[in-house]
Amino acid sequence: MPATQFICPDGQRISMLQCLTACPIQIRCMFLPTLRAIAKSVNRPIAEPTVTELIAGVRETYLKKTTSYAVSPQRVLYALQGQAVHTLHERCTQGEILSEIRLKDQITSGQFDLYGKILDTQEGVLGDLKVTSSYKLMKALGIYKQKITTGEVYKTGLKKGQLKYRTILCKDGVRHVWDWAVQLNYYRMLLEEAGFPVERMYIQALCRDSGLRIAAERGIDQSLYIIPIYKISNQWIERYFRKKAALLQQARETHRLPPICSSRERWQDRKCLDYCDGREFCPYSQKLQQFRKVG
Ligand code: SF4
Ligand code: SF4
Structure with a gap:
């Protein structure tokens, strides 16, 4: 069932x-x-669960597909930004780059953004467009904050004698691109099944809040980043999607709520509290909301 209310x-x-x-x-x-x-x-009139729907928690996707939910127009405006960027690119492929084609297999379907000679002279490069926040970009680029001592100590006040610290940005952290990598790797598999070999994969991420102080504080000083995505084995990708599709199918047949989404899928509960479209019908979210009220 789709979103039916504002x-x-x-x-x-x-x-x-x-x-x-x-x-x-x-x-x-x-x-x-x-x-x-x-x-x-x-x-969107797509019956089968899509790649992005299967990357989300099974419970979330089940609730979005089976309940009539409400969305706040202000809160989903960001999706329009993404769609506008896609449309602009689609109009500029000049017939030599494939774009926005929905491919399907027995498990799911997915629409890749760009495929072809999109970065250099090599054919077969798969590109995905994202419009995202400086927070997500900071994580994706492996940037993190660390406190280091300045070598000085406080001379007066409550902290007298204690070391002074300052925060620096380090750029050698883990790149948190798991969901992007899984998504692109599935598109790669779909393309390869259709006879289009994929040589390299990239995300082109546009920063929604670039230019703001908060973005600079996160080490994001460009409006756009090209992020390479590495290959994940077909076997792993297929097993992961097959399992989630089966759980979703089972829930739909039995009308039973799937297990609670994983901590990563729940964004460590932030999604359950404020962002998940299925939260109104999810007992886990309701419990969290009660705790929030009491707290
Ligand atoms: S306030 Fe906005 S969302 Fe509500 S009915 Fe009017 S136009 Fe629609
Ligand atoms: S509220 Fe949380 S646990 Fe419930 S469906 Fe949404 S993301 Fe999953």
């Missing part, structure tokens, strides 16, 4: 159809075409 800025819910037909408030919270584009973007 959450208005005052917290009221309204069916998307009703909102798009006539807003009960005198002036809409955003332009009508923007609302139409949001309604379209959250309701």
Whole structure:
């Protein structure tokens, strides 16, 4: 079941159809075409679970597919930015680069962004476009903050005699690109099955908040980064997706809620509290919300 309701800025819910037909408030919270584009973007007519849906928690995908949920237009606007970037690129492939083609196998389907000579003279390069935050980019580039001593000590006050520290940015950390790597590797498999060999894979990530102080503090000083993605074995990728697709299928057949999403899928609970579209119908999220109220 798709998203069927909007959450208005005052917290009221309204069916998307009703909102798009006539807003009960005198002036809409955003332009009508923007609302139409949001309604379209959250309701894509794809029956099978997609690659991105299978990368998310099975419970989340199950709830999004079986319940009629509500979205706040303000909160899903970022998805439009991503779609706009995709559309602009699609128009500039000049017939020599493949783009935005949905490929399918027995497990899932996925739409790759760009394939061809996209970076240099080599053919068969698979590219994916992301519009993301400086936080996610910092993680993806392996940047982390570390406190080091300045060699000085406090001369007065409560900390008198204690060492002074300052924070530096290190760039040799683990690159947190797991979800991007799994997604691109599945697209690679789909392309290769269709007879298009993939030589290299890259993410082109546009930073949503570049230029802001918070981005600079995270070591993000460019608006765009090219991030290489390495090959994961076909066997591992296939096993992972097959298992998740089977869990989802089982839940849909038995109408039983799948197990709680993993800590990574839950973003260590941040997603359950504020971002998951299925949270209204998820007992785990409800429990967390209660703790938050008590706390
Ligand atoms: S335009 Fe905005 S305020 Fe009006 S009904 Fe739609 S979501 Fe609610
Ligand atoms: S609220 Fe959390 S546990 Fe529940 S479906 Fe969403 S991500 Fe998964």
